[in-house]
Amino acid sequence: MGKAVFVASGKGGVGKTSFTAGVASCLAAMRFRTLCIDADVGLRNLDIPLGMNDITALDLGDVLRRDAALGDAAAEHPDIPGLYLLAAPPSMDDEELKLLPALISYAASAYDFCLVDGPAGLGSIVQSCSKVSGTGIIVTTPDRTSLRDAEAAARLFERVGGRHLELRLALNRARPSLMASGGAPNADDAMDAVGIPLIGVVPEDERVIASSNRGEALVLTASDGAAAAYLRIAKRLVGESVPIAKEFLR
Ligand SMILES: Nc1ncnc2c1ncn2[C@@H]1O[C@H](COP(=O)(O)OP(=O)(O)OP(=O)(O)O)[C@@H](O)[C@H]1O
Ligand SMILES: [Mg+2]
Numbered sequence: 601m602g603k604a605v606f607v608a609s610g611k612g613g614v615g616k617t618s619f620t621a622g623v624a625s626c627l628a629a630m631r632f633r634t635l636c637i638d639a640d641v642g643l644r645n646l647d648i649p650l651g652m653n654d655i656t657a658l659d660l661g662d663v664l665r666r667d668a669a670l671g672d673a674a675a676e677h678p679d680i681p682g683l684y685l686l687a688a689p690p691s692m693d694d695e696e697l698k699l700l701p702a703l704i705s706y707a708a709s710a711y712d713f714c715l716v717d718g719p720a721g722l723g724s725i726v727q728s729c730s731k732v733s734g735t736g737i738i739v740t741t742p743d744r745t746s747l748r749d750a751e752a753a754a755r756l757f758e759r760v761g762g763r764h765l766e767l768r769l770a771l772n773r774a775r776p777s778l779m780a781s782g783g784a785p786n787a788d789d790a791m792d793a794v795g796i797p798l799i800g801v802v803p804e805d806e807r808v809i810a811s812s813n814r815g816e817a818l819v820l821t822a823s824d825g826a827a828a829a830y831l832r833i834a835k836r837l838v839g840e841s842v843p844i845a846k847e848f849l850r
Contacts, residue, residue: 604708605715605837606639606729608757609739610749612720615772616739618808618818620717621649622830623837625819628683630834632712635674635684637704639729640719644688649808651817652677652685661689664696664703670710679820684711697724701732708734713837722756730761735837737799739770742784747793754796768799770833775804776847788850800833801848802826 607620620636627634637660638646647653658673663686670686677683686707692700707714716733718726730736736757740750750769757767771790779786785793787801805826811818819827832842 603713603735603837604704604733605713605735605737606718606726606733607715607737607739608718608726608729608753609720609746610722610751610753611740611746614739614741614746615802615808616720617646617717618649618812619737619739619770619772619802619830620715621646622802622808622818622826623834624713624715625650625680625683625817626831626834627713627715627837628677628680629819630838631682632838633682633684634713634715635686635707635711637686637707637714637716638688639700639716639725640688641692641725642688642690643719646717647685647687648815649812649818650677650683650685651679651815651820653815656685656687659687659689660703661692661696664692664699670703670707677817680817692725697728700725701728704729705732722753727756727760730757730765733761733765736761736765736767737770738767738794738796739772740790740794741773742771742775742779742786742790744785747785747790750794754794767796769794769796770799771801771848773804774801774848779848786850787844787848798844799836800829801844802829802833
């Protein structure tokens with residue numbers, strides 16, 4: 601039985617897509633067959649940080665309309681075996697949206713992991729993902745505006761997602777020196793603010809930006825910084841006990 605994980609945020613631009621690409625790459629490198637679904641309908645971009653720019657001809661809409669089988673529409677990464685991407689469609693109507701939860705459930709059984717990169721905010725797509733996922737990861741940056749929106753997201757998913765859903769917080773773009781000086785909330789503050797346990801802390805790392813701009817998966821060229829954080833999070837997702845680095849804690 602595989603695992604469906606949706607990645608969401610309240611505030612936009614906090615790093616969901618980079619996070620999904622990084623963690624999914626690590627899961628595949630750990631030999632877990634991993635499908636990424638880009639559910640940011642109309643704004644697809646997960647292919648870029650994955651290093652799969654425009655590699656896909658078919659998308660999520662084709663699968664939901666049954667014009668293509670999932671196995672045909674999901675493209676495999678050229679350099680990371682076992683990593684697959686189902687691209688986002690330009691639009692999705694209400695009938696297609698109704699079929700999304702069943703597709704995620706099926707994908708979770710056909711792959712070891714199905715990671716869904718959602719749009720920002722608390723709209724109907726992320727709400728339907730929350731109903732069928734075992735884990736929901738809320739990504740936030742360490743600032744009060746993002747944390748407030750993450751808290752609103754957590755309360756909504758607790759209500760909508762039901763008891764099977766485990767919610768976890770990912771703190772992205774963390775800067776230890778700013779945290780140490782009190783200029784930004786640390787991981788403990790973030791957990792207190794949002795009220796859910798932490799799955800990991802990803803440091804600010806300019807290679808996340810540079811590798812995406814080169815159209816290259818970060819984990820193929822880096823093994824420390826954000827890449828190491830994504831790997832630790834992938835290990836926690838498969839049940840390994842990996843401590844949070846002390847520099848991010850109180
Ligand atoms: N750990 C990090 N260090 C430095 N830059 C980062 C990090 N994580 C993400 N970024 C950068 O932040 C920007 C936004 O990231 P990304 O597109 O992943 O966010 P998003 O939450 O998916 O946005 P949207 O809400 O629009 O879907 C990108 O330029 C990305 O390269
Ligand atoms: Mg995104």
